[in-house]
Amino acid sequence: MLFRVNARPVNRRCLAGLFFVLVATPLYAASGVPDWVRTAAHQTLPDFPETTKAVVLLDETTYTVAPDGSAVEHLRHVVKILRPQGREYGYPFVWYDKDSKVLSMHVWSIDPAGHEYALKDNEIRDFSPPGDGELYSDDKAKIADPPGRDPGGIVAYEYEKRERPYLAETNWQFQGEIPHVTQSFVLVLPQGYSYTTTWAHHPQTDGIDLENHHYRWDMNNEPAIDLEHIPMRPASGSLEARMTVHYSGPGLAQPQEGTWKGIGEWYDSLAHDRVVATPDISAKAAELTQGKTDFYDKSEAIGEFVQQQIRYFVIEMGVGGYQPHPAADIFRGRYGDCKDKATLLSAMLSSVGIHSALLMVDTQRGVIDPEDPSIYGNHMIAAIEVPQGYESPKLHSVVTAKTGKRYLIFDPTWEKTPFGQLEDNLQGSYGVLLEGANSQVIQLPVLDPKFNSVRRSARFQLDADGTLKGTVTVKRFGDLAERERYLFTHGDAKEQQQYIDRTASRDFAAASLTDLKAENVESLNKDMTTSYTLSASHFATAAGLLLMVRPRVLGSLDIPVDHKVRKVGIDLRQTMQASDDFEIELPAGYVVDELPDPVKIDLGFASYESSTEVQGQTLHYKRVYTQREVTLPADKYSELQKLAGVIDNDEQSRAVLKHK
Incomplete structure (x- = not known):
């Protein structure tokens, strides 16, 4: 993970492949399946293509915000396996970290012969993803391996999870790689709170006012976005529909309005004191740019130092998944993740009189939707402000913001992309220019062949x-x-x-x-x-x-x-x-x-x-x-x-x- 993602899709294949080391032979309790699971299991289904692996029969989310701004998500989920390849969708899971907590989780299943099972608490395991040499994260998951994950089988789970306290946003993803039959999202707000919604890859839809600050959205019979056998396919996240909810109220320390400006101001509150050029940082920047007067030459010298000499290594704990480490720590340790490297680059450039800003992007083209202000990105790069009137044939990846300022877009994490250029998977996509009150979404350039x-x-x-x-x-x-x-x-x-x-x-x-x-x-x-x-x-x-x-x-x-x-x-x-x-x-x-x-x-x-x-x-x-x-x-x-x-x-x- 480069930059923590808010409610992004999870690779179920990765989870499925790990169960052989996580789960011993379980003993399942009989019966105990709730009525809402049976009701979902016995509903009449529409016709699906023969290749459909599985189908979500029910997905109900209730998101409750407390007066102090904390939030709890309650989820009910029922899936039916249709083909052997659909077994991967029968693994219940929920992610959490040190700033969030799973308050409860229950798992049930009905095998193809109709036998019902309820998993015991000790059969729901805690799982920490293994690091890969470039990653340490406190992300964990509650996961289970229920019986009956065969064609015709039903798997259901229910959980309550306390969300991270520094977010005032949640994403409801109501479309994915298998069909969804019945699904809903209920937002519960305390007195004095308000909300806005933005939508990606779907028309704006008004919620139903249930009174007492309860609001409901229903999305039924959503087709699958199945790209498995499509050549030259786009990223699934660039097609799957989602709704983003932003809420604000008197209990929030960091309210977040549903605009790109609001996203930028929220992130600035996390990062502004991290981009500080200490004497050591300033001395190194001066050394790298000694004898250089040209904007490009100075920027290139510092950019290549951060790109080549600061080792990519991820340490994410709680808010650290969003908030960069202080530039001084990154420089001293000579390592950091994407947002750390962009932060150090900004600090070093500022010490030689060059302004830059962080730019939130996604490594998959099209995932960030310009119509959906959200922190729904997974990567951070840099936008280096080009001096007014400056021109150079070496500036290949330049964009002009609404303010009229020009920025050279550069990714110090991508080790083999020349300075002045932008890696191919980001070109033509969108990013969030994090410039405080001037924050905005910008389209990234497409480079000359x-x-x-x-x-x-x-x-x-x-x-x-x-x-x-x-x-x-x-x-x-x-x-x-x-x-x-x-x-x-x-x-x-x-x-x-x-x-x-x-x-x-x-x-x-x-x-x-x-x-x-x-x-x-x-x-x-x-x-x-x-x-x-x-x-x-x-x-x-x-x-x-x-x-x-x-x-x-x-x-x-x-x-x-x-x-x-x-x-x-x-x-x-x-x-x-x-x-x-x-x-x-x-x-x-x-x-x-x-x-x-x-x-x-x-x-x-x-x-x-x-x-x-x-x-x-x-x-x-x-x-x-x-x-x-x-x-x-x-x-x-x-x-x-x-x-x-x-x-x-x-x-x-x-x-x-x-x-x-």
Whole structure:
């Protein structure tokens, strides 16, 4: 977890995989199933697609706010398993930490044969997720493994949980990856309190006033957002509907109005005293920027220090999931999580006269909805204010706020993204600029394709027996260099050779790659360059006096489309540009008899162009693929399918050589 999330979906597969170490053979009590569980279990269900794994029969939430601003959530949840793959939805769970508490939890089930079970208290276990070397968190869960988790079985649970006291917001997620039949949300407020609601991926819906400060919303027969077998799928959180409730009243120390400005002011109350440049911090910033007068040069020096020299390590306890550690502690320890690194960056920049702000984002594109002011993000980065009138070709990820101020968006956590750029998964999404009274939601930039590129060039000799030999050079920049930079920074020679061999196996039946070299591995603002010598037998195929040769020797631009009707948007992942320039010296005694036709297609969001020519005894293949967008609407899928077909045909095309 990078930055604590408020009521985000939980990966049930991860929970399911851990039960074999958590749960011993249980003894279940018979009967005791409440009437509300039986009623939900016996209701008539609508027709579902055959692939539906499970269905939520009932989901009732009551959220009660006390006069002092504390809140308790009460949940009833019933799910029916429809297919064997749906067993993962039959694990009851509730998360908590040191600032929240599970007051009670009960679990029941009805197996496919109709036998009823009620779990005992000692059969509901406490679980602490294991750290991964970069994480310490006090998040825990109450979890259970009830019987009857088979097709036709019913699992139900009920809990009461005291919420974190420093939040005045709750999210009701009424849509997910399986259908929901009957569900409701009831808000109970004390005298003198008021509320507002905002909605993501769903029209605004008024609640029913039940009197005595009770309000109810119902959302029934909500379809599933099932993206499991959809290629180039968007994040599920960018589609699933939710309601955010903000409340305020006299008992709240930190009221939060339902606007982006309110979100920013709430967070400023947590973080403003953490962004303080101590003498040690100021001295280091001065050292890094000594002799530099240009805004970009100074920002880059400090940005790269925080990016490369402050180790990513997460320590989250209670409010620490939201609140950064003091900049002095981060600098002294040389480690921190995403919000810590952004905080230290801001403190160091401020000491050399450069203002910056924290920017709350989500690592999945589209999850933050501009129409739903909320703390519903999981990552924190930096927005560095660009001086008025300053221009530089190095500023690639710049946005302009409503105030007219320009900001360079930079993520000091993303270790392999060059300063001045933004990693591909954040581009085109939204973030919350945390600038106190000027806080606002902003759309993050989509970068020019040339800043994320791969350029392959090679010179080969083809023998009459079909063997191809030559040297290959690959230059990568931006996010397309990330994997290789990690490999040549952290991997050994064996791992590096295995990676390049696996890459070659996609294009050659039998190939040998030697003399592997890498340059500019750590220089993020320079091309990451690899080169090697290649020898591939049986590259050309003989047919009598003819040789069939693939001009596109290596490097595939695979676009993973299918042939189904598209109903959801398309995530292209990144803007990019890929180019190939290959020369093949023909074997003595052979001439070109037939060449593939040139290709040129431009669909706006992407373009592709290739050509194969003969220059003396050399076959010359060139192509350029440019991808200009990161997302597309569903109705563009046919165009994407067309593009994928054009590219695939070109990649498989052959030149025909004949012996004189």
